[in-house]
Each structure stands twice: as structure tokens, then as C-alpha cells.
Amino acid sequence: MRDLDITTxxxxxxxxxxxxxxxxxxxxxxxxxxxxxxLAQLEDTVGAKLLTRKRRGVEPTAAGETLLxxxxxxxxxxxxxxRDMAAYASGVKGQVRILxxxxxxxxxxxxxxxxxLQAAPxxxxxxxxxxxxxxEVVRGVKEGIASxxxxxxxxxxxxxxxxxxxxxxLAVVTxxxxxxxxxxEVWFEEALEYEHVxxxxxxxxxxxxxxxxxxxxxxxxxxxxxxxxxSAFRVVLAGLxxxxxxxxxxxxxxxxxxxxxxxxxxxWSRRRFAVCMRDEKSLPAxxxxxxxxxxAAGRKGLDSAQAASGENN
Numbered sequence: 001m002r003d004l005d006i007t008t009x010x011x012x013x014x015x016x017x018x019x020x021x022x023x024x025x026x027x028x029x030x031x032x033x034x035x036x037x038x039l040a041q042l043e044d045t046v047g048a049k050l051l052t053r054k055r056r057g058v059e060p061t062a063a064g065e066t067l068l069x070x071x072x073x074x075x076x077x078x079x080x081x082x083r084d085m086a087a088y089a090s091g092v093k094g095q096v097r098i099l100x101x102x103x104x105x106x107x108x109x110x111x112x113x114x115x116x117l118q119a120a121p122x123x124x125x126x127x128x129x130x131x132x133x134x135x136e137v138v139r140g141v142k143e144g145i146a147s148x149x150x151x152x153x154x155x156x157x158x159x160x161x162x163x164x165x166x167x168x169x170l171a172v173v174t175x176x177x178x179x180x181x182x183x184x185e186v187w188f189e190e191a192l193e194y195e196h197v198x199x200x201x202x203x204x205x206x207x208x209x210x211x212x213x214x215x216x217x218x219x220x221x222x223x224x225x226x227x228x229x230x231s232a233f234r235v236v237l238a239g240l241x242x243x244x245x246x247x248x249x250x251x252x253x254x255x256x257x258x259x260x261x262x263x264x265x266x267x268w269s270r271r272r273f274a275v276c277m278r279d280e281k282s283l284p285a286x287x288x289x290x291x292x293x294x295x296a297a298g299r300k301g302l303d304s305a306q307a308a309s310g311e312n313n
Contacts, residue, residue, distance in 0.1 A: 004045065006078055008038045009071040012050070015039065016068050019057040077145075094125035094286025097146040099137040101204070102229060104150045104273055105129065106249040107166050112297040116290055125286045134204045141276050147287040150294075152204045153274040161280040163291060165298035168246040170205065170269040172262045173232075173254065175239050181260040188244070188266050189216045195223035197232045197241040209244055212268065233259065246271075273298070 014024040015035065025032040043050050050064035060068055100109055113127050132140060134151040141149040141160060150165055172191045174181050192213055198206050213220035223241040226232050232243045233253045247261055254261045275294055277283055283291060
């Protein structure tokens, strides 16, 4: 296959999103006939019909839908290349991209990275972070989208190098009038008596809860499924269900809205995170420096958590 043209892919995406060649041309300040010619060349390049003409415009064929997904990924990668090169042109001497789960971002990752960047030797390093679920973090690192990934250490890291990072603790989040609200801690089995609001099945927390429910012999009753923790807490606030979430994620919302956050007593509720990479020895210098900083911060955080746990026991 001949090289795909970025401009043509961008126009193809616009046509698919607007459903109209003339409208896409107006957005790009290009006449419709020129776009039609490019799309014809694109179909010749890929060897498949990409668009079907309808009464009021066009829509992608099955092959067009597939190319549309790839085209968006290609343009996203091209955008990252442009931003990275612009950063070097402006004097940045190092660029590190991190993929991390919401739980990791809610813990101390931002603070750890800020401390790293404030050190004089690191001030010409740029760090970009992007939120993903655990399996996407691992896949992104394997595919080279990011130098480092951070997620729950129960993820499938096969083929990657890892270093320990920090951790978190899961808790039940309830409204102030819920029957569990007067408790300081609860067992997960007790929470199974009530309906839950859950995140999508791809999330590590839900998979863990489903396993624990199965082992207890009780069902995990879903009442609402949402896409993020903020929406989950809104459902809890409305009194529709309870939620299980990392304490670090739940506490800011709970303090602002009067929710109760009850740590789980189950041993599995204490999770550990790990930093993953394709090959630690082959990391760029900036990524290697950040890795060492995060590993040191992780050791300090885990030591503090263990000390606090010992005091509570």
C-alpha cells in the first residue's frame, strides 16, 4: 500500500463526521470537487469503497468505518509528534509520556511529578500524563504510545519491566442516611446487601469486586453503570445506590457533599501500583530519571502506609 496522505485522512474524517462533502469543504476551505478527487485516490490506495452516497450526503461503508478508526489514531499520533518536536524546538531537553489509571492520578502522581520537575536538573524536561484503564495502560506501553505506564500491579505485565510504586485502599461510599453510614469500616460482604453503582466492565475495580462477590456466594447487584467516578458519586448522593471506590478518589467529593467513605476491611482492598515499561535499560534519559524518582516516592509512600497500618492495629 502506498503511503497514506495525512491531509487526505483529515478530510476523510471530516466528511465522515459531517456526512457531507460540501460541508467538509467549507470547514477546510477547500472546494468539494478537490475533496472528492482526494477521496477517490484514497479508495484507490486502500483498494476498497469507503463512502456510500445517500439522499442527503454520504456515510462510511464497513471498510470506511474501519479506516475512520485508524485515521483518527494516525492523526492523534501525528499530533503527538508535532507537540513533542515543538517542545524540543522551544528548548525542552526531555519528553516523557505517562499513561496512568484514575486511581493512580488521584493518589500522589501529580505531586510526585511536580516535585521531580521542580528539581533544577529536571527543569528542561516535559512530562505529559493521560488517563487510561489498566489494560489500556499496558497496551499503550507495549505499543510505544508512552514510555511509562502506572496501574494496579495485578495487571498482565507479560513482556514488560516493572517497578513498585504507591498504592491505595478501596472503600464503600454511601449517602449520609444510608444504613451503613454510621460504620467506620465495613466488610465487602456487608455491602453486597445493597445495590451498587459501577464503572464499565473494563475497569480493574469492578473486576475485583465481581471476583470477591463470587467468592462470597452473593451477587453484586448493579443498579446503575456510569463512565467515571464523579458520576458514580452523584448517583450515591442521589440515594440511588452505593459505590466502591479508592479512598483517595472519593474523599474530596465526599468532603464537599457530605458523603460517607467507609474503608473496606478485606485484605484485598489494599492495592499496590506498579510502573511498567518496555525495557528499563533502553529508556530515554529523561524517562529513566523520572522512573527512579517515582520508584523512590513509591517506596516512601508504601513505608508510610505500612507504618500507619501498624499504628492502627
